[in-house]
Amino acid sequence: xxxxxxxxxxxxxxxxxxxxxxxxxxxxxxxxxxxxxxxxxxxxxxxxxxxxxxxxxxxxxxxxxxxxxxxxxxxxxxxxxxxxxxxxxxxxxxxxxxxxxxxxxxxxxxxxxxxxxxxxxxxxxxxxxxxxxxxxxxxxxxxxxxxxxxxxxxxxxxxxxxxxxxxxx
Numbered sequence: 001x002x003x004x005x006x007x008x009x010x011x012x013x014x015x016x017x018x019x020x021x022x023x024x025x026x027x028x029x030x031x032x033x034x035x036x037x038x039x040x041x042x043x044x045x046x047x048x049x050x051x052x053x054x055x056x057x058x059x060x061x062x063x064x065x066x067x068x069x070x071x072x073x074x075x076x077x078x079x080x081x082x083x084x085x086x087x088x089x090x091x092x093x094x095x096x097x098x099x100x101x102x103x104x105x106x107x108x109x110x111x112x113x114x115x116x117x118x119x120x121x122x123x124x125x126x127x128x129x130x131x132x133x134x135x136x137x138x139x140x141x142x143x144x145x146x147x148x149x150x151x152x153x154x155x156x157x158x159x160x161x162x163x164x165x166x167x168x169x
Contacts, residue, residue, distance in 0.1 A: 020035040044161065061083075068160055128146060
């Protein structure tokens with residue numbers, strides 16, 4: 001499958017919203033607010049990296065990255081999420097291509113690392129793993145994963161941007 005992965009453009013916003021909503025519609029362990037989170041991050045100027053996957057002129061995937069705060073003051077760490085792929089396009093490697101492009105974008109941004117909340121069996125293939133002492137309150141440690149790009153792995157409590165509390169209109 002020949003995808004074009006690029007940064008989002010202003011004309012993509014409505015399509016990103018719709019594909020994110022569709023991607024999480026039947027997903028377990030969600031409050032179905034992911035599309036609102038992406039918009040709230042964008043409106044707050046906190047959507048640091050926003051990549052889209054385009055196939056045959058249509059957006060089929062999206063990946064969002066925003067800075068996170070770590071209680072020990074480790075700087076230049078990002079949180080990945082949400083990552084969305086249209087339901088009918090899932091299982092075709094789009095999410096994996098977006099992940100690789102997102103990691104490359106983080107390297108270009110000289111990020112020290114990235115955290116995410118997700119399924120370990122999927123994200124471990126990209127180098128993400130639990131880090132002892134790095135926690136997201138209320139989340140089982142095996143599902144809170146980190147990828148260190150430079151320096152040492154941080155310790156402490158991670159906080160995402162307040163946009164992650166967005167619930168919609």
